[in-house]
Amino acid sequence: xxxKLDNAFSFQQQALALRAYRQQVLAGNIANADTPNYxxxxxxxxxxxxxxxxxxxxxxxxxxxxxxxxxxxxxSGAAASLMYRVPVQGSVDGNTVEMDVERxxxxxxALQYQAxxxxxxxxxxxxxxxxxxx
Numbered sequence: 419x420x421x422k423l424d425n426a427f428s429f430q431q432q433a434l435a436l437r438a439y440r441q442q443v444l445a446g447n448i449a450n451a452d453t454p455n456y457x458x459x460x461x462x463x464x465x466x467x468x469x470x471x472x473x474x475x476x477x478x479x480x481x482x483x484x485x486x487x488x489x490x491x492x493x494s495g496a497a498a499s500l501m502y503r504v505p506v507q508g509s510v511d512g513n514t515v516e517m518d519v520e521r522x523x524x525x526x527x528a529l530q531y532q533a534x535x536x537x538x539x540x541x542x543x544x545x546x547x548x549x550x551x552x
Contacts, residue, residue: 426545430538432470436463436498437531443500444524447515455512458503458520466498 443459450456505514 426541427538429471430534430541433467434531434534434538436466436470437527437534439498440527441524441531444520444527447503448517448520448524451513451515451517451520453513456515457513458505458515459500460503460523461498461500463498469498 440461440463443461447456447458447460503514503519505516506519507516508514
């Protein structure tokens with residue numbers, strides 16, 4: 419039964435893990451907006467998700483175990499390979515962070531993350547209603 423539940427939520431789990439990782443990357447870019455010679459980083463979410471679903475990841479987004487009694491996660495989420503973002507307008511200090519772009523990407527990613535959580539919550543409610551016979 420556990421494997422069927424894992425399979426039912428595997429895609430959403432991987433998508434949310436990648437969204438959370440992308441949020442960290444974007445937050446790092448925003449935090450370093452004033453750092454000289456800092457290069458903004460990001461990754462292609464759709465290709466990273468395809469790799470994670472296909473099982474081609476290196477396991478960098480594996481689940482953390484806080485107790486020896488927890489089931490080990492398969493490490494099926496793939497850490498995306500970070501790329502440097504090409505700035506539209508260069509800066510004098512060599513920093514490639516463009517705050518408008520970063521804020522827009524951060525807000526969009528947060529919205530997509532929340533939509534994923536809403537979708538998973540809906541599936542859990544549907545399963546719970548089916549189990550309870552409602």
